[in-house]
Amino acid sequence: MSLLRVENLSIHFGGVQAIQDLDFAIDAGTIHSIIGPNGAGKTTLFNLITGLYRPSAGAIYLDDVQIAGKRPHDLARMGLSRTFQNLRIMMNMTAVENVMVGRHLHLNTNLLACMLRLPMIVRGDRAARKRCIELMDMVGLGADIDADAGTMPYGALKRLEIARALAAEPRLLLLDEPAAGLNERETKEIDDVIVAVARSGVTVVLVEHDMKLVMGISDHILVLDHGRKLAQGTPEEVRNNPAVVAAYLGNV
């Protein structure tokens, strides 16, 4: 049984068909990449899966449960987590507090208990902080724990988003261009992090333009063009697909 399954998915914004009749499935425990030229609909697809957009037609199944149209925080509860192509960092908070927001679903959020600062709240926060520091260590932000997020460089914030997404302990993690804007060394570090995350049992879906990264770590690749599926398969199959080459380089 596949973890995530998309059937006949379509969405249009006015006259623009951003995604058209898309079908694909993602198995648990794999690294799955979605690639395609700019404007192919990759981020739109992420927004559909995570509930930010409502599809015009079609269905999305997580564990055979229809999730299209559910609100994002409900999907987070079902084990879905993501990062953003354009950073969505809480600049009014410290780095570790950002990650602790990601821990929200695992904490006691009873207003009265929080108002009175009951011992269980203190204990829960202490444990959460410890766990979040571990995650920040894992993505290489061990030195920036209590830094104000607003003072951190772009590359660090990209990793902070990954730590925040992991803090929710998702089953399915969607990463939207995690390596965009990073130099080669930083890309390699992200690469290691993604592989480590996948090895720990989290299914990873990746939108990425860095072909070296994609080809190196993906088990499976889906190629989109103009909102339609152009090809799918292993990195080897996709690389040798003439339609893919044409989409990227034009018809030779």
Added chain:
Amino acid sequence: MADIRPSGYSKHRKKQTYTRRLGTRASPLQMLMSERVGGMLALLLVIAVLPLVLANNYQYDVAITIGINAIVVIGLNLLIGYAGQISLGHAGFFALGAYASAILTSRYGLHGALAMPLGALGVGLLAYIMARPILRLSGHYLAMATLGVGVIINIVISREAWLTGGPDGMYVPAMEVWGVELYGGQIWYWIVAAFLVLAIWISLNVIDSPVGRALRGLHGAEVAAEVAGVDTTRYKVMVFVLSAVMASVAGSLAAHFSEFVTPEKASFFHSILFVTMVVFGGMASTFGALVGAAVLTVLPQLLADFASYEHMILGLIMMTVMIFMPRGLVPTLSGLARRRGARR
């Protein structure tokens, strides 16, 4: 997943901070510097010492008004400063609390200590019902909608004279506890101080909790908070109701202290005054809310000698402060102090 160790991006820096970052226990000095311990101690000290300085009933009145305003502003700061929403109608909730106490005690003979929580409950319910449709809006539209709420409350209080006494206002009978009449500044100073300490304690607790992080998170990046599992609508409603209830309690205190209520309490200008106190003292700072309330309550009194120039001078002071301290008094000053300390 916890077994995965990092590639070791910056091991040398990590060592230095390691003891502090896990630091489950803060040093006594750190605790004294923290808001919850140090700030609360300083506040209790000021409250204890202030009566030695207060010379007459007028000065007690000013101190009590500061406390009452501060309770509203601390609640409003949770909404505006931390959660990033706006309300231009909180004087309406303040007035509803005041009138609930006035009406329930004078017309229905309820005890003041019962009227206050009943009023708060009613205001909380009203705020809850209104919050869902209103908090779908944001920015200028939210400001307009909340302004409308305040105006409607003001009009209803002014018009329903059979219940509220209309524009002339109404008397509130003195509260009695075990046969003792609670009357005068010396008694109300301590009552209001107790509520103020409670409001600050609750505010500091909420901010440093999962609920507080959800509120600050939806302010900083709403979509990211939502995707992380924060039901942002629910939290916006929650903080709106909490701040309305705090305003209502402050209104009840004001009604019993002054033993008279007027529709003025619900006026648009009163709402603006509360918002100004939040911004002036410093957004997203609980003690900033207190300082904002204190300064903007005292300043007009001090400037009263300037008669017709009073408002001009007040406006000038506010403009100057906001130009040179755009983050508000407390965050700017504490930031300055921290940088001074770091340089040494």
